[in-house]
Amino acid sequence: MSTISVGANKNHQAEIFIIHVCYHSVVYQAEMRPFVYTANPARVVFGSGTIKQLPDEVKRLGLQRPLVLSTPEQTGQADLVESILKSGGIEPAGQFNGATMHTPLDVTEKALEVVNIHKADGVIAIGGGSTIGLGKAIALRTDMDQIVIPTTYAGSEMTSIIGQTENGIKSTQNTPKVIPEVVIYDVDFTLTLPQGLSATSGVNALAHAVEALYAQNSNPVIDLMAEEGIRALARSLPIIVEKKDDGEARSDALYGAWLCAVCLGSTNVSIHHKLCHVLGGTFNLPHADTHTIVLPHAIAYNAPTVPEAMKKLARALGHDDPIEGLNVLLTKLKVKRGLKEVGMPEDGIDRAADLALKNKYWNPRPIERDPIREVIRRAWDGEPARSDI
Known part of the structure; x- marks a missing residue:
């Protein structure tokens, strides 16, 4: 059983979350699928x-x-x-x-x-x-x-x-x-977390929820938490970048990060997290920056095979195109967009692509070397994500 102590604005957010649950439960009644949900004890x-x-x-x-x-x-x-x-x-x-x-x-x-x-x-x-x-x-x-x-x-x-x-x-x-x-x-x-780190740490959290939306063991409960967590971070992080001590935005962001963390703890990860582990461990890249840079490109890779997840992501980001929605958010957050900016050498692209294919793991789209190499290359170069991978 989890215990939550919240202030007045967090009670309001809890009410909003309940409204989302009630609203989307109608949708899930129409498309209900078998699922298993295990809550981690904390x-x-x-x-x-x-x-x-x-x-x-x-x-x-x-x-x-x-x-x-x-x-x-x-x-x-x-x-x-x-x-x-x-x-x-x-x-x-x-x-x-x-x-x-x-x-x-x-x-x-x-x-x-x-x-x-x-x-x-x-x-x-x-x-x-x-x-x-x-x-x-x-x-x-x-x-x-x-x-x-x-x-x-x-x-x-x-x-x-x-x-x-x-x-x-x-x-x-x-x-x-x-x-x-x-x-x-x-x-x-x-409140004193630097704005740059707040942005990248927040996008790192957002990545947990994005991958949960199309995880192999996803379920309706986690889908709701994921969408709400993405929404909370997407609306609060741009405010924090402009005013780091905004208490309401900070509370909103931590609330969203908690929901996203629950998603990560309840589902399996796929290509995004696997790539970030390879890149971070192999080239000693900063964790949050790596997740921030790779996320839109990894999502673009999987997008064609997970249309329902992309609809939920688009809704949470408030943008018709979820890939472009992520590009817009990252621009607002003023974060680094290229792995070359955080220390990855260009000659590491092929090595990273080989390592990404070394261990088998589930992903909604089959893992193929040439497209994965292109994902890494675009992330290295800092290009805006595109859905033509």
Whole structure:
């Protein structure tokens, strides 16, 4: 059972979501298909100032010496977590501030040494996908409870997916052992998130919902969450890019990111996420930027085979053409559009295409090398997405 603490505007959004559910349920009655829906077990605390509830959540799990995790850049936030724990009568096991993107195996091993030395009995991860991924990696190996305090819109906190990079190769696995026990969404932590990172992190979240719309194991419940999550992010991110401390837009974006994260945690991913894992792990590219750049091209690749999903995406984006709708949104967000801008060499295009075909996985459109290479080439060059792949 999930617990949600929301402010007045979030109650309003919840009512909107219920209206969407009621409206679209009429459609689904006409086109109902067999499906299986499994809700991942997680306790969600959502609102403004919810970080203050952390000591109660730690005690509820029976933890006595949790280790606080962060990146080097977020040590200050880790310090705040420690002080809140101590004010609540909890003595943490200290901090590990070495989290980094793509969850390198050597970083996980160093963190496990700290866990053992300080006899930690749980982890509290504050940050984005890098820190959350490290917490998952520790939980996978120790079965420790996790509390996650997201500061971006990445969404890893609501999934059973964990990635790991070793010798330049990124691999992923899916296991319920890494699902955090508690997620505390505190809108206040996102108010200072830089506008550029807000945009790319938000598009990364949006990508989760887009692929959920045509996932092999999609279902009507997730379709509704996906469409609403895309809609919330598409309307809030352009506002944040112009005014980063807009509280209502920040709340709206975090709400949308949560819905998109639930979608990612409940369905299988396909070509978009697979390409991003290959590109990010092979060339050490920034995670959110890579997702932002690749998304419209990956969607253009699949669009001809998933017309119903494209209708829902178009509706959520408020544009007749979903591919062009994504192009327009990315232009508004002022994000980088080419992989060459974030460090991918041109001679890596063929290598990435080969790696994308190396492991078999489901996708609504068959994976063929020449079209996939063209997807990567367009993404590398920064071209606007087109539906002629």
